[in-house]
Amino acid sequence: MMHTLTYTSNRAGTVIDLADPEGIMCGQILELRTRTWEFELGYRSLHATRPAKTVKVTGLVYGIPALEKAEELFDADMYAYLNDAAKPGVITVDGWSQTCLVVGHEPDYTSPLLVRGDFTVALLDGVWHKPVRQSFSRSTARYNRGKGYPYDYRYDYAPTRNVSSIDNQSALPSRMRLTIYGPVSTPSIIIGGNKVIADVSVPSGGYLIIDGTGSPRTAVMVAANGDITNVFDKTHRDQASNEYAFATLPPGLQQVSWDESFGFDVEYWLEQTGLPWT
Structure with missing residues (x-):
């Protein structure tokens, strides 16, 4: 209905x-x-x-x-x-x-x-598509103060990284749009078996959009003042090495890992040839 x-x-x-x-x-x-x-x-x-x-x-x-x-x-x-x-x-x-x-x-x-x-x-x-968005936050504990103990140790013990994942409920691979928030230099994110890398420095207050949902695929950086820069040529696009910035998201549970020094959003599209009945 x-x-x-x-x-x-x-x-x-x-x-x-x-x-x-x-x-x-x-x-x-x-x-x-x-x-x-x-x-x-x-x-x-x-x-x-x-x-x-x-x-x-x-x-x-x-x-x-x-x-x-x-x-x-x-x-x-x-x-x-x-x-x-x-x-x-x-x-x-x-x-x-x-x-x-x-x-x-x-x-x-x-x-x-x-x-x-x-x-x-x-x-x-x-095809019909329905966007699903999932956010991944910067670890403030990991990058601000480490883990405190009542005694002096030679090292700071950083908090353990959270295990993150995306559960893609689609039966088909899903196109993705990533929004990466600065500040961060050369952001790298592993989703499933693929690594997304961009050789750029995203400024504080700015963000990087790597968009594989449209045609053509695009990668732009938006500065805090709204200036837009085309950075498509700064993305890694080596499919043979599983370093493809515009890879689709496979169906099922996919592990997500990054160094947690920055936050980002993943928007992926559920796709169906015909509209669902429910």
Whole structure:
């Protein structure tokens, strides 16, 4: 059962509620739940992809102004995408999203107060994704004072590192976005069997974003004053040595380790070909 359905314009920042009983109410979304791979059979083999596709969503519109406002936004987003290289919109159903453009509306019933018809939506990602975020904090005890004892010893005994992990509930590998907070020089993080390394110095108040969720993949450093620097070429991208900054997160429980001198967030995307039923 669907609870929320929205369209977000990346161009205008406007969000249209498509499950609004007093505006646009889209109740039939069966085609959004369709799980389809395009495939070609070979000799005892199969090649498959998940390309962009169009689906129809049936909607009841209570009030013509709501429909006119939505169609103006859909047209403006389409024009900007085709002519200005603008980002497409995003359709979100109960937290699951993908980029899209609304390419048509076919009414089959009209009255002074009500319009019923099908919206044609071009789904551009081929998959639905739902972000999950997990934060890992800097160990202040480990890097501030060590561990105190009532007697003098030749060494400071640092607190034991916490055992950290990510439990990826997806059945598929998940794309990741890492946000690493400064100050830190040459941050290194091991997730599962892969090491993420960037040869940069992240200043205090700044942060580094290593984003493997989009296309193309990006790595940028944001200073405390908001200045942005492209540092893609500073990331390690050696897949053969398991030092790939844009590696996906495998399913299941993955151990996470770092020197705990800095904090970071991991956002990973659960992915499904069709919308889940629950």
